[in-house]
Amino acid sequence: MRIILLGPPGSGKGTQAQLLVRRYGIIQLSTGEMLRAAVAAGTPVGLKAKEIMASGGLVPDDVVVGIISDRIDQPDAKNGFILDGFPRTVPQAEALDELLKRKHLKLDAVIELRVNESALLSRVETRVAQMRERGEEVRLDDTPEVLTKRLASYRSQTEPLIHYYSERRKLSTIDGMMAIDEVTRAIHRQLLALGAVEPKTHARSAAKSGPAKKTKTAKKSAKKSPKAGKKTTRAAKTVKKSVKKAGKGAKKATTKTVKMAAQRTAKKAVKKGAKKAAKKVTKKRAKR
Numbered sequence: 001m002r003i004i005l006l007g008p009p010g011s012g013k014g015t016q017a018q019l020l021v022r023r024y025g026i027i028q029l030s031t032g033e034m035l036r037a038a039v040a041a042g043t044p045v046g047l048k049a050k051e052i053m054a055s056g057g058l059v060p061d062d063v064v065v066g067i068i069s070d071r072i073d074q075p076d077a078k079n080g081f082i083l084d085g086f087p088r089t090v091p092q093a094e095a096l097d098e099l100l101k102r103k104h105l106k107l108d109a110v111i112e113l114r115v116n117e118s119a120l121l122s123r124v125e126t127r128v129a130q131m132r133e134r135g136e137e138v139r140l141d142d143t144p145e146v147l148t149k150r151l152a153s154y155r156s157q158t159e160p161l162i163h164y165y166s167e168r169r170k171l172s173t174i175d176g177m178m179a180i181d182e183v184t185r186a187i188h189r190q191l192l193a194l195g196a197v198e199p200k201t202h203a204r205s206a207a208k209s210g211p212a213k214k215t216k217t218a219k220k221s222a223k224k225s226p227k228a229g230k231k232t233t234r235a236a237k238t239v240k241k242s243v244k245k246a247g248k249g250a251k252k253a254t255t256k257t258v259k260m261a262a263q264r265t266a267k268k269a270v271k272k273g274a275k276k277a278a279k280k281v282t283k284k285r286a287k288r
């Protein structure tokens with residue numbers, strides 16, 4: 001199986017890639033990791049990439065394409081791989097298509113992890129603060145300032161890949177804001193639906209993390225639903241009762257109003273009658 005994980009920095013690609021590696025026995029190819037190793041080893045590629053990486057920019061396409069092409073040829077990549085952080089530009093995606101074609105390999109899926117950018121920034125801020133508190137070394141490009149730049153380069157250079165792969169019917173989008181295990185389950189379900197993994201893998205791993213199992217929330221809501229149904233019926237009854245009451249009230253009110261109006265008219269009539277009678281009496285007296 002060969003898949004690409006697509007998503008902005010901090011979206012959880014690395015975490016998901018590691019979980020998928022354990023589940024399917026394939027390898028993770030992270031260009032970021034490879035470049036960091038090259039920087040640490042002081043290789044020519046590392047020397048080229050060091051500054052660019054520290055500033056949050058992108059390393060030239062030919063450099064990363066070369067690294068990936070060599071890595072795919074290694075025996076441990078035979079079973080398949082998860083590309084994490086590659087491709088990051090349309091030319092890289094085109095180069096990957098070419099490269100896979102040449103090697104007679106098929107790409108099974110591109111999984112996009114969609115996340116909320118402001119949530120990403122606060123996540124990174126918290127993580128960096130915690131690491132500093134523990135006295136751990138913070139990655140040079142993992143600061144909120146550099147992350148803002150990396151997000152901008154994701155938007156302008158990497159996001160067009162969403163269109164690229166959706167046009168080629170390879171794209172599956174998953175809500176990356178869910179809990180880690182829920183994201184893993186969603187990815188697994190997607191891969192099953194695409195036929196990229198065997199249902200067997202599903203059964204084996206189901207014992208461990210249980211993608212087919214109902215989540216606690218699902219179970220809770222399933223349990224809740226009959227009650228919820230009862231609640232709805234009860235509510236409906238209450239509504240019916242109040243409608244009836246309201247009807248009666250309205251009837252009462254109408255009758256009352258009509259009665260009062262009739263009384264008023266009667267009183268007026270009595271007054272009018274009395275006035276007329278009084279007038280007649282005065283006229284008669286005047287005649288006399």
Ligand code: AMP
Binds near residue numbers: 031053056086
């Ligand atoms: P990552 O660990 O994937 O976030 O990558 C860390 C840094 O490595 C990025 O900010 C880039 O500077 C560089 N990098 C990683 N992958 C690529 C790529 N596919 N194309 C260009 N630069 C990359």
